[in-house]
Amino acid sequence: MEGMQVRSLLDELHAAESRFHGRSPDEEVSWRLNDEALDLLVDLVSEGDRTLETGVGYSTVVFAARGAQHTVVSPFAIEHERVKAWCADHGVDLSTVEFVAVTSQLALPALASDALDVVLIDGDHAFPTPFIDFFYAAGRLVPGGLLVVDDTNVRSCRVLADFLHTEASRWRLHTELWSTTVFERLDGPLLPPGGWGAQPWSATPLRDSTPLSLQQWLRARLRIRTRLRARRERVRGAT
Numbered sequence: 001m002e003g004m005q006v007r008s009l010l011d012e013l014h015a016a017e018s019r020f021h022g023r024s025p026d027e028e029v030s031w032r033l034n035d036e037a038l039d040l041l042v043d044l045v046s047e048g049d050r051t052l053e054t055g056v057g058y059s060t061v062v063f064a065a066r067g068a069q070h071t072v073v074s075p076f077a078i079e080h081e082r083v084k085a086w087c088a089d090h091g092v093d094l095s096t097v098e099f100v101a102v103t104s105q106l107a108l109p110a111l112a113s114d115a116l117d118v119v120l121i122d123g124d125h126a127f128p129t130p131f132i133d134f135f136y137a138a139g140r141l142v143p144g145g146l147l148v149v150d151d152t153n154v155r156s157c158r159v160l161a162d163f164l165h166t167e168a169s170r171w172r173l174h175t176e177l178w179s180t181t182v183f184e185r186l187d188g189p190l191l192p193p194g195g196w197g198a199q200p201w202s203a204t205p206l207r208d209s210t211p212l213s214l215q216q217w218l219r220a221r222l223r224i225r226t227r228l229r230a231r232r233e234r235v236r237g238a239t
Contacts, residue, residue, distance in 0.1 A: 020032075056072050061087060072098065073100045113140060117145050118146045138190065167199065
């Protein structure tokens, strides 16, 4: 579908307040991307793109409607069925979409390692899942491919975005919204051959780390000396 047609579908989703999420038939909530991010996604995805998202929802409708070769990875099949039902009712073709109802940390390592053009990380935000998603999914992006990190107002996702901001030799900032950041993958390996020392984020010393470590060392020495002194006094008392 053309961009305007996809945006019309999004208008229908909003108007109906469609709710795809929830772990049981009685639970229906919506944890969709914000409006700006969904509008941006329409522009980022083109027909035939190889795409993957962790999570499911309005974004899935966008990927499908844009004609992407798309993989959805999220653990609750009932959410997949709700998206499928809505798409069937609104003429959205899902023939190029694969639904994987398994947690991303288990599913991604087992999936094929084919190259990808766009990856959306918007699944489980519990630490360290966003980083697992990054390692296995973003590692498949081609040079020039796009990584969309959603919910950067959540600490685990913010740490991932902060790390990528510093990786100027491997990632370039594409677009930054309030709670969604898009990065373009540059050429080169996901992990530098030089190890953590070649990652600016990892190699930057923690602020006040040395005084804190020294303070901890002094406390430990004081505790040891106190115990030794107490032991000597007990020995003297016994004799």
